[in-house]
Amino acid sequence: MNMNTNEHNKKAEQLDLHSTSNENEKLTTNQGLKINNNQDSLKAGERGPSLLEDFILREKITHFDHERIPERVVHARGSGAHGVFKLTKSLAEYTKAKFLTELGKETPVFVRFSTVAGSKGSTDLARDVRGFAVKFYTEEGNYDLVANNIPVFFIQDAIKFPDLVHAVKPEPDNEIPQAASAHDTFWDFISLMPESMHMIMWLMSDRAIPRSLRMMEGFGVHSFKFINEAGKVHFVKFHFKPRLGVHSVAWNEAQMISGVDSDFHKRDLWEAIENGDYPEWDFGVQLIPEEDEHKFDFDLLDPTKIVPEEEVPVQLFGTLTLNRNPDNFFAETEQIAFHPGHIIPGIDFTNDPLLQGRLFSYTDTQLSRLGSPNFHEIPINRSINTVHNNQRDGHMRQQIVKGKSSYEPNSIGGGCPFQAMMSEGGFTSQQERVSGVKIRERSKSFVDHYSQAKLFYNSQSAPEKTHLQNALVFELSKVTRPEIRERLVGQLAYIDTDLAWKVAEKLGVEVKKLEWLNQSLPADSNMIELQSEEREPHTKISDALSMKNTVKNTIKSRKIGFILANRADGGAVNDLKAKLEAEGARVELIATSVAPVKLNDGSELTPKHSLSSTASVCFDALAICPGEDSVKELMIAENKHLVLHFINEAYKHCKAIYFGKDTEVLYHNSNVAAKQHEDPGITTWEDGDPVDKFIQAIAQHRVWDIEKERNA
Numbered sequence: 114m115n116m117n118t119n120e121h122n123k124k125a126e127q128l129d130l131h132s133t134s135n136e137n138e139k140l141t142t143n144q145g146l147k148i149n150n151n152q153d154s155l156k157a158g159e160r161g162p163s164l165l166e167d168f169i170l171r172e173k174i175t176h177f178d179h180e181r182i183p184e185r186v187v188h189a190r191g192s193g194a195h196g197v198f199k200l201t202k203s204l205a206e207y208t209k210a211k212f213l214t215e216l217g218k219e220t221p222v223f224v225r226f227s228t229v230a231g232s233k234g235s236t237d238l239a240r241d242v243r244g245f246a247v248k249f250y251t252e253e254g255n256y257d258l259v260a261n262n263i264p265v266f267f268i269q270d271a272i273k274f275p276d277l278v279h280a281v282k283p284e285p286d287n288e289i290p291q292a293a294s295a296h297d298t299f300w301d302f303i304s305l306m307p308e309s310m311h312m313i314m315w316l317m318s319d320r321a322i323p324r325s326l327r328m329m330e331g332f333g334v335h336s337f338k339f340i341n342e343a344g345k346v347h348f349v350k351f352h353f354k355p356r357l358g359v360h361s362v363a364w365n366e367a368q369m370i371s372g373v374d375s376d377f378h379k380r381d382l383w384e385a386i387e388n389g390d391y392p393e394w395d396f397g398v399q400l401i402p403e404e405d406e407h408k409f410d411f412d413l414l415d416p417t418k419i420v421p422e423e424e425v426p427v428q429l430f431g432t433l434t435l436n437r438n439p440d441n442f443f444a445e446t447e448q449i450a451f452h453p454g455h456i457i458p459g460i461d462f463t464n465d466p467l468l469q470g471r472l473f474s475y476t477d478t479q480l481s482r483l484g485s486p487n488f489h490e491i492p493i494n495r496s497i498n499t500v501h502n503n504q505r506d507g508h509m510r511q512q513i514v515k516g517k518s519s520y521e522p523n524s525i526g527g528g529c530p531f532q533a534m535m536s537e538g539g540f541t542s543q544q545e546r547v548s549g550v551k552i553r554e555r556s557k558s559f560v561d562h563y564s565q566a567k568l569f570y571n572s573q574s575a576p577e578k579t580h581l582q583n584a585l586v587f588e589l590s591k592v593t594r595p596e597i598r599e600r601l602v603g604q605l606a607y608i609d610t611d612l613a614w615k616v617a618e619k620l621g622v623e624v625k626k627l628e629w630l631n632q633s634l635p636a637d638s639n640m641i642e643l644q645s646e647e648r649e650p651h652t653k654i655s656d657a658l659s660m661k662n663t664v665k666n667t668i669k670s671r672k673i674g675f676i677l678a679n680r681a682d683g684g685a686v687n688d689l690k691a692k693l694e695a696e697g698a699r700v701e702l703i704a705t706s707v708a709p710v711k712l713n714d715g716s717e718l719t720p721k722h723s724l725s726s727t728a729s730v731c732f733d734a735l736a737i738c739p740g741e742d743s744v745k746e747l748m749i750a751e752n753k754h755l756v757l758h759f760i761n762e763a764y765k766h767c768k769a770i771y772f773g774k775d776t777e778v779l780y781h782n783s784n785v786a787a788k789q790h791e792d793p794g795i796t797t798w799e800d801g802d803p804v805d806k807f808i809q810a811i812a813q814h815r816v817w818d819i820e821k822e823r824n825a
């Protein structure tokens with residue numbers, strides 16, 4: 114069975130039943146009446162008033178007036194794709210969930226990636242967490258893993274979620290800023306919430322500005338539970354690891370991309386799938402036997418903590434592949450409704466108070482967003498297992514349930530639908546012993562807010578640390594209230610004094626630890642009570658936390674910009690292009706205009722871009738194509754500053770650049786020549802094996818290690 118096509122994909126087959134195409138069809142009203150004139154309304158005389166009778170006009174305008182639904186209160190901006198999850202190793206020892214036990218089983222999925230804070234029309238490149246929500250259409254019902262690209266969360270208890278979201282969203286008086294966390298209300302809240310500091314380390318790292326949705330990890334965040342056939346329980350943390358490695362852009366680049374192509378991630382995902390470069394992730398789990406729950410120096414129920422991979426390795430069990438773009442954004446990506454409470458036998462919740470609150474929120478929000486308790490009947494949300502129950506009616510009900518009884522027990526309907534026994538796949542919750550006093554308090558085991566923030570910071574490479582410091586400086590420079598900056602720097606001092614000093618210096622504030630700050634806080638602030646002593650993490654460094662260690666030796670699907678003009682060296686251009694494409698890269702031509710370029714061998718190539726219609730930030734690497742006349746054309750006044758800007762920007766952003774034969778003049782006029790140092794990212798006509806060197810450089814993603822030298 115192969116689900117790379119839609120053959121045997123039950124979800125695709127189901128969606129097909131609801132799909133339609135207008136090809137070769139006549140225009141009709143919603144009642145199926147063929148329309149003869151869609152250009153003019155019905156009027157009393159050529160220049161007279163429109164008639165109320167015009168039901169065609171009324172239907173069209175009324176439908177249009179109601180086309181919008183509320184955007185998601187968070188994660189409003191999203192990009193989705195269909196795909197398949199394939200199990201490569203059975204998890205039967207740990208769970209009875211069938212899609213995780215039957216080796217080789219393929220399960221249809223729909224994945225929606227999102228930013229969190231911005232509105233539906235905001236930029237893709239905001240500094241933000243990315244949602245990574247996966248709906249598995251299993252034969253036992255829908256299973257949703259509503260994940261993020263960061264493995265921890267800002268808060269420990271769902272009751273704080275509205276506060277967090279109100280703080281990060283645009284400020285309520287002037288609705289500024291859009292899709293950005295660099296403002297007073299966000300940092301005011303964060304500076305008063307020590308529990309968010311681990312998350313802040315991730316958010317200020319380059320993980321929050323991914324190069325591509327295809328190059329992000331996915332994390333279930335909470336500990337969940339696996340239950341096997343014998344009833345044995347394991348805590349489980351879910352991971353998706355991208356086959357292309359985890360990569361980011363530079364912050365300066367992110368800001369520029371937001372201007373040049375605010376759909377950068379959406380476009381990248383769409384094009385990769387259209388090109389057959391199907392995004393792939395390894396699916397992994399960390400498994401902890403129930404009896405080992407208390408063996409860690411943190412609480413497994415605390416969503417601000419990871420389980421370091423050095424303590425519990427991630428074991429890989431499957432592959433997630435996205436292989437089909439949606440046919441209709443609204444019908445699929447917008448109307449899909451995820452819910453962490455959509456689970457199946459063999460998977461269960463833990464008492465993580467953030468997860469417990471989420472279990473309420475998601476259905477509730479769909480009711481307001483999609484407008485009816487029947488949102489499960491929208492094609493993208495339908496289970497491939499048919500639905501049989503006694504829930505009835507409501508807005509937009511579609512299922513026509515036959516028979517007289519809609520209650521249970523009944524005899525009129527022969528007792529149907531029957532409850533399912535466990536052996537028949539009936540869901541039962543884990544029989545967990547629970548006892549306790551009714552109490553509105555935080556567990557003392559949650560009171561350690563800095564040790565894993567230290568672990569994260571200490572595990573970063575030198576360039577990653579610098580980027581993180583710069584991100585904090587950028588964000589806090591936008592904060593107008595000095596006391597908020599100071600309070601946040603006071604928090605950083607608990608993580609790393611050097612980090613705190615570096616940030617403080619650029620903000621012009623002093624480093625004062627929290628004891629001092631506590632004096633100025635309201636008595637009921639949980640910061641006083643929840644402030645932890647300076648604890649050290651059990652694991653000091655975790656290689657898995659640095660993106661540097663995820664680099665894969667591949668240039669697959671990387672976008673290489675070829676800069677050329679008329680009379681470029683045809684043989685050399687085609688040879689370089691062929692070699693890069695053979696490695697899976699995507700080459701796009703950039704010329705002085707989009708008119709066809711004549712090469713010196715008489716052949717023609719049509720550029721996709723002109724120097725002024727795109728920018729170097731949209732590419733992973735640049736090749737300045739060989740050819741004396743081509744270079745001469747690029748060097749004439751109207752082109753020169755555009756080409757040099759292209760090269761200098763790519764250089765600043767630490768990309769690989771290839772200078773072909775005869776391009777010395779461009780090289781010497783650019784910033785590349787001005788810097789005197791060994792640069793593994795630069796390939797020139799003087800290099801012995803230039804194409805191989807160029808390929809190696811692209812595969813490294815960026816030469817972050819010499820960023821300082823490049824930008825000196």
Ligand code: HDD
Nearest residue numbers: 185187188225244245246260261271274334470474475478
């Ligand atoms: Fe949430 C959407 C992920 C905490 C309430 N969340 C939403 C989406 C993702 C996440 C990926 C977008 C789903 C889609 O593409 O449609 N949320 C998370 C993660 C969390 C988390 C990983 C912490 C571990 N969320 C969280 C809390 C609450 C919510 C604590 C409320 C108590 N989340 C929502 C929501 C949304 C949502 C309001 C908005 C749109 C939607 O649900 O369908 O219910």
